[in-house]
Amino acid sequence: MTQNKPTILTGDRTTGPLHIGHYAGSLKNRIRFQNDHNQFLLLADTQALTDNANNIEKVRSNVLEVALDYLAVGIDPEKTTICLQSHLPALAELSMLYLNFVTVARLERNPTIRDEIKARNFGRDIPAGFMCYPAAQAADITAFKATVVPVGEDQAPLIEQTNEIIRKINATAHTSVLPAVKAIIPQTGRLPGINGKAKMSKSLGNAIALSASADEIKAAVMQMYTDPKHLRVQDPGQVEGNVVFTYLDAFDDDTSTVAELKQHYQQGGLGDMVLKNRLNAILQDLIAPIRERRARLARDPGYVLDVIRKGTEKSRDLTQDTYRDVATSLGLFMLT
C-alpha cells in the first residue's frame, strides 16, 4: 500500500448479498485493481439507510453478507481495506460540511437522483437523506482522497457533482486540499436479470447469488430469457436482448467461440439448450470455489469481523485526517 499507487474508493450498499451481476460489473475489476491501487471498499450501511430507514434489519444483516462476498471472490484484506461506513464519523462531518456548498436545486437536478426518485415513486415525500446523498457520496470519495472511482454509466453524474463540490471547496480554501476524481466506467455494463428485465436484483428474484448452489445456478440458467420467437432449432434466432448471449459475453473468456455461436444462432440450427449448457458449465466453474470459500468463511465470523474492524480503524484515522485538512484549509476554528 505505497503512496504512489492511485487511491480507489468503491463499495456496496449493504442491502443484500451480492450476485453475479456484481461480479461481472465490479468485483472482477476490484480483484485486479487491488494489485496496483490503494483500494478501499466501503460497506455502505448509512447510504443504504437513505431509502431503507423502515427496514434497518435488512441493512444490518447484510453487512457481514457483503463482506463475506468480498472475501469469497478474492478481495485480499492485505491489499484492500474493507471498512464500515457508519463507523467513520468523518464521512458524516464532511457530508454536513459539503451540504453548505451545494444548493437544493442542484441536488434535485442530479439525473441519478431524479431517476431514482421516479423509480422509487418518492415524489415530494423523498427522505431528505436520499436527496442529500450526492453530497454524502462526495464525502465518501474525498474522505479517502480517492482519485479513481469505478461507477456504472448511470452514476457518472454523481462523480461530476463530486468534482463540482471539490472545486468549490478548493476555491473557498484557496488551495487544492482535495484531488479531482476520475470515474472509471467498466466495460461490462449492468447485467440484466435472468428474465431479461433491466436490472439483476435479489429483490426482483431475477439474480444468481454468489452463494448459489449448483442446482440454483442450473435452474436459473434453464429459466433464462432467450429469443421467444426462436421456437425450433432450425429457426434463425436473435442475439440482441438474448440473456444467455449477454451472460456469455460477460463470463465466457473464449470470445471467438462466442462469436461463432452468435453467428450460428442467427443463421439457425443452434438450439438454446446447447448455449444454456455451455453457460451453466461456465457459471458452475465460476461460482463453485466462491461458494466454498464463502461457506468456510461464514463459519468464522470472528475473522470477518476482524477484517472489517481493522479496515475501519485504519480508515477512521485516514478520513479524520482529511476532515481536519479540509476544515483547516477552509479556515474553521480549530481547537488543537
Place this chain on the structure above:
Amino acid sequence: MTQNKPTILTGDRTTGPLHIGHYAGSLKNRIRFQNDHNQFLLLADTQALTDNANNIEKVRSNVLEVALDYLAVGIDPEKTTICLQSHLPALAELSMLYLNFVTVARLERNPTIRDEIKARNFGRDIPAGFMCYPAAQAADITAFKATVVPVGEDQAPLIEQTNEIIRKINATAHTSVLPAVKAIIPQTGRLPGINGKAKMSKSLGNAIALSASADEIKAAVMQMYTDPKHLRVQDPGQVEGNVVFTYLDAFDDDTSTVAELKQHYQQGGLGDMVLKNRLNAILQDLIAPIRERRARLARDPGYVLDVIRKGTEKSRDLTQDTYRDVATSLGLFMLT
C-alpha cells in the same frame, strides 16, 4: 452537575459578538439556569456555515468572541459546559441519520425555514445545509439528551420538528432512546434595534454590543427611536413602539417607576431626554462590569480556549454515547 437536574441545550451561531438583545433574551436566563440545570452552551459554528459558507472567516473569528461574551456576563464554566459544535462529530452523525427520518417536503414546510428563506432571498438556490438545519438542530438537542430548550417565539416550530424526529426514532427503535423536548419561550421577546427596526443585529448597525464603551452606549441611547410625533415636552407621547420604553421594560428592574413614567409620557409633560438619561444610566451600570471582565479575559485567550477545550471534550464523550445508543437501538450494525 448531578443527574437529577434537567438538561438544557442552547447556544449561539458564531457570526458576531453578542449584544444587549442577547443579554435580555437569553444570557440573563442562562445565568439563572446554570444553578438548577445541567446546562450546555453550543458555539454553533457549523450551523453558522449553513448560510455563511462564503464568509467562513466571520464564523471562525467569532468563536472566541461569543465565548468571551459568555464568560463576561457570568456564565460559569464550572456550572455550564461551553462546547464547539464543529468539534463534536456525533452531531454530524446524528444529523445524517435523522435526515433519513424526515422528508424534503416536511423540511420545506417548517415555518422558520420558510420565513428565513424569504428573508434571505434564497429561493431555489438555498444551500442544502440550510434546508437541512432543522434535522441538524434536532441532532444538537438530542445528542445532549436535553429536555429543555429555550427558544425565541419564532423558533417554536423547530422544537416541534425535533419532537417529531424524536418520536420517529423512538418508534423505529421500539424504545424511548431519546427524551421528548420542551421549549421554553423567554418572557422578554426579541429586542428591536435602537432604530426601532424589528431585530437588533450587529450587521444592521442597530445594536449595542456587550463590549460597548461608555461613549458608544450613550451615543446609541441618544439616537434611539422614540415617538417621532412627540416634538414638544408638553405633548402626549406614544409608548408602544417607543424603543426607550421597550428597553426600560427589559432592563429597568424598578417596574413601578417605569409604569409611572409611561403614564406621564402618555399624558404629556415628560421629555425624551429624561427617559434616555435613565436608560443610559441603567445600561452603563449593566455593561460596565461585563466590558471590564471581557477585556480582562480577552488578554488571556489561553484560558478561554481551555474552557472551550474542556467543555468540548466532555461533550464529545457524552454525544458519542448518545449516537451509540441511538444507532444500537435502531439496530445498526455495531462493530464493538
